[in-house]
Amino acid sequence: MLSAIEETQTKNVSVYQEIIATITSLVPADAVYLLGERHAGCSSNSIFYTGRKQENERLSFLYLLIIANLINKAAHEWQDQLEAHCKKIIPCTTIVLNTENFQHWIREGHPFVCHVLKTAMCIQQSEGFINNAGIVPRYLPSMAESILAEGLNMYTEFMAAAELFRVRKQNRLACFMLHQATELGLNSILKAGTGFHYRPHT
Incomplete structure (x- = not known):
């Protein structure tokens, strides 16, 4: 008879x-990495943050999908479609990257890719896919400091613009500037901390 932990692990494999069957039925993925998961009890683990080890039920997953041919769709469109289909099984957040870009980042020693290859669980990989976990990141602490400084400067400027529009009672423009300030600030923190920067829109 399986223990509770063994039953949970078996369920997770299933x-x-x-998830892989659902993804590959929509688009051929060169690789799928599990970046993180959220557990019952509001506990989360990811390749960027490791909390207390949990064996209780998983409530959602964070995946990185490497896709060679986006078939005339933007990455964020694939993300929306894949998340909608995977939700029928379990809620998922997906990050979609083009294979060519991902392999370019491998050759460049990109910090995000380095961390993924070193830490994340690869749950699906096509034959011939380049996966060199021995790469050395070229992302130096000074680069992170520069990104944060630039982001803080942009954040400050947008906040100043928001205050100006508030004084002029241009509330819609003030809200837009606040939105931009928040987005720039958070993106700078994410890029400095993980090496990854994602633009959901142009």
Whole structure:
């Protein structure tokens, strides 16, 4: 008879298989990495943050999908479509990257890719896919400091613009500037901390 932990682990493997089947039925993925998961009890683990080890039920997953041919769709469109289909099994957040860009980042020693290859669980990989976990990141602490400084400067400027529009009672423009300030600030923190920067729109 399986223990509670063994039953949970078996269930997780089954969920992974269902997710992979769902993804590959929509688009051929060169690789799928599990970046993180959220557990019952509001506990989360990811390749960027490791909390207390949990064996209780998984409530959602964070995946990185490497896709060679986006088939005339933007990455964020694939993300929306894949998340909608995977939600029927379990809620998922997906990051979609083009294979060519991902492999270019491998050759460049990009910090995000380095961390993924070193830490994340690869749950699906096509034959011939380049996966060199021995790469050395070229992302120096000074680069992170520069990114944060630039982001803080942009944040400050947009906040100043928001205050100006507020004084002029241009509330819609003030809200837009606040939105931009928040987005720039958060993106700078994410890029400095993980090496990854994502633009959901142009």
